[in-house]
Amino acid sequence: MTSESNRQKELDRRERLLREREVELRLREMETNIHTTDAAFHQTVKHQPENSPKPWMKKVILGGKLFVLGVAALVAVKIASVLAGFMIVAALGWMSYKLFLESKKPNL
Template sequence: MKSPHEHNQDIQRQVEKRLQEMDDQIHAIDAPFYQTQKHQPEPSQKPWLKKLILGGKFFGLAVATLVAVRVASALAGIVIFGALVFLVYKLFLESKFKKP
C-alpha cells in the first residue's frame, strides 16, 4: 500500500506525462509557413491618368467652392434686403397704419 504522499506524486507524474503527450500531439502537426512580403504596388503605366484624376478633383472642388460662394452671397443679399425692408417698415410705415 502506498502512502498518500507517494500516491500524490504518482498522480502528478501521470498528469505531467499526459500533458507532455498532449503537447507533443498538438505540436506534431506543423502548420505551413508562408513567407510574408511587403506589398509593392505595380508601377503605373499611365502616370498622366493620376494627374488627370487629381486635376479633375481640383476642378470639381473649385467649381463647388464657386457655387457655394455664389449661393451664400445670394442668401446674404436676401437677408440684408429683408432686414432693410423690416427696418423701413418699423421706422416709417408702422406708425402711419396705427393712427386711424
C-alpha cells in the first residue's frame, strides 16, 4: 500500500513539474511574441460621417470666425479711441473755462 501511495505521489510530483515547465515555456513564447519588432502596424483613420462637413470646411469656418473677431476688436478700439478723444477735449475745455473764463470775484 505504501509503495502504491509512493508511486502515486511520485506521479503527481512529476505531473506537477511537467505542468510547471509547460507554463514556463508558454510564458517565454508569449514574451518573445510581445517583444518581436515585426508586429503588424495598422494605420487608423478617424470615422467621418457622410453628412459631416469636410475638414477644409471646418478650417474655413474657423478662419471666418477669427476674421470677424479681428474686425470686432478693431471696431471696438476705434470707438474707444474716439470716446477717449471726446473726453480729453471736454476735460481740456472744462479746465480752460475754470482757469480763464470763470469770474475770480467772490459773490457776496
